[in-house]
Amino acid sequence: MKNMIIKRPLMDKEGPNRSTGIVNGQCSNILNWDDVRFSWAYPKYKKMLANFWTPFEINMSQDIKQFPELSQDEREAFLKIIGLLALLDSIQTDYAGRVADYLTDSSLSALMIILAQQEVIHNHSYSYVLSSLVPKQMQDEVFEFWRTEDILVKRNDFVANGYKDFAEAPTVANLLTSIVYDVVLEGLFFYSGFAFFYHLARNQKMVGTSTMINYINRDEQLHVDLFVKIFKEILRDNPELDTRELSQFVTETFRTAADLEIEWARHIIGSRISGILLSDVEDYIKFYANARANQLGCERPFEGYRTNPLRWIKAYEDTDLGKSDFFEQKSRQYVKVNIDNGFDDL
Template identity: 45%
Template sequence: MSKVLLDKAKTLEPRNPNKSTAVFGGESSGILNWNDIKYPHWYQMYKRLIGNYWQADEINMADDLRQFGSLTDNERDTYLKVIGLLSTLDGPQTRTALLLSLYATDPSVQSIMAVIAQQEAVHNESYSYVLSSVVSLDEQNESFQLGRKDPILLKRNEAIIQQYNAFVEEPTIENILKTMVYTALLEGMFFYSGFAFFYHLARENKMVGTSTMISYINRDELEHGRFIAELFRATLYENPEQNTAELTEWVYNHFRESVDREIEWSNYVLAEIEGIDLEEMAGYIKYRANKMLRMMGLSELYPEHTENPMKWIRAYADNFDGTKTDFFEQKSRQYTKTSNLNGFDDL
């Protein structure tokens, strides 16, 4: 298949219709009327996103400052490493959301991605905020260097880096779809072993301010993941030539690889944390992967992990196991039942 590079969407083209003809590579005037968009239910997704507005400095970190020194050496080390991980992942998400919006010809997608980008910027600021609340500037800077120096973290992020940069270099529909796969993995799985660590501390009445902030981020990421999964399905629906066995296998292979690397990372960063069962953590990662695959319209890879093995997390995460019927499922439930053989053929 020849590579067709997409042009960036025009800002204003009054000769085109207000309702976009496609989410990417289509035509639209650039005028957004929320009552006249191609996928009307996306307005509700937009409303949920803006309803989540918050700022990092609204969270009182006084107790965390007092408690940080009483954490074990392993807990303090893991705290800094996990913040380093989260900042490494959230920073690029701001840019990636903006890049996707530049090529989106549907103005509703542009607006939703603008909100997502703003929220990712808040997330990244919040990591600076919590670190500045509990450690010195030198320790803050060292934590933010982990994404550049730690060999396990570098290995874990290698495939993300490659795909995100491939999209920058070659903005094709194929690369947009693959970038959305990794964005879904980030929003729906990669963050979650880190989230679990902070919820574990809160369960022991430690660093509750940090866990409160993480729960706000978690709530945002759930909405981001839900929208990216829908955008992936809509893009594939509008570009049936991309609906191939090769793409299906690519998605499954990269999910498997990502799960393996996330488990490797969690074993590395959580190994010395008393009270976290690493086998349970691995099952939780597979559960999250299954959940994202279902949202994207694919079959589960880990049928033995369809239930959340860490149910105590529900007390800390907003609507953690919540599922909503979306526009696509209302039209057809075939998406969630596709097999490895037929891939996206039912989309």
């Protein structure tokens, strides 16, 4: 098979601790952070650890009071977006594990396992939110939206089919294209949903949920950066794959992905959610499609769209704010709650 990619052995007695290649290289598989090939791996490890959080830390008592007070359109958008995010992060958990199998660098396979663990936490947060707000029957319905919503099916199939080639025929080329779809998923397909939750938060609605979304957003930005670095390192090791065709593929993939995300935004936000302009959301999606394609070193799919049209959203997306109040941007009294989701505070 052309550009076949070999799984990393459990242990290689003949291999050095410092890997000889990101894929198809040699590595003992012994992890010594003071002897790794990529200088950026250890700082990335520390940053991912510093982001550690769990849903149990978030007090949902105020959200429980506010959810019935949302408009019907807001509640519908809230639940459908949660259903979407749950599906996407479920796929990511499995995909990260598959990629880890083929990275012949112990530090990068370790980072991929941390990434997968963070995706499990993301999925837990969606269950945690739903168990706080709606009955079990509705929770189950939300986790079935990915099967029943036509627009969701089309979006999800776009990414799933992009991963499928790598899963079924693991080659270096297929790994590269799967990473492009990963950056679409984590760096674009979440973002109209994120914007909706941040819009609620700036109106002081569902702040507990939006706090979790902020932590997820922060994690996903690190994940995108990690996959972008892996993409570029693979091309450095395999320059014959760094072709004009690959660059065009990246640009066209993000163009199509943006169209799919805009279609979803029109469906879920439309003109029904007051205070947020659909045209701004569409420009925001094109802005991120341009940004992600550019991160991968390729041509931007849309002329213009170099600045974020949702300027107010920067405070929510900032990954360096730490655990801070959305409205006051200052450290808050951060009290972990028990698994009752704060019911004792009602």
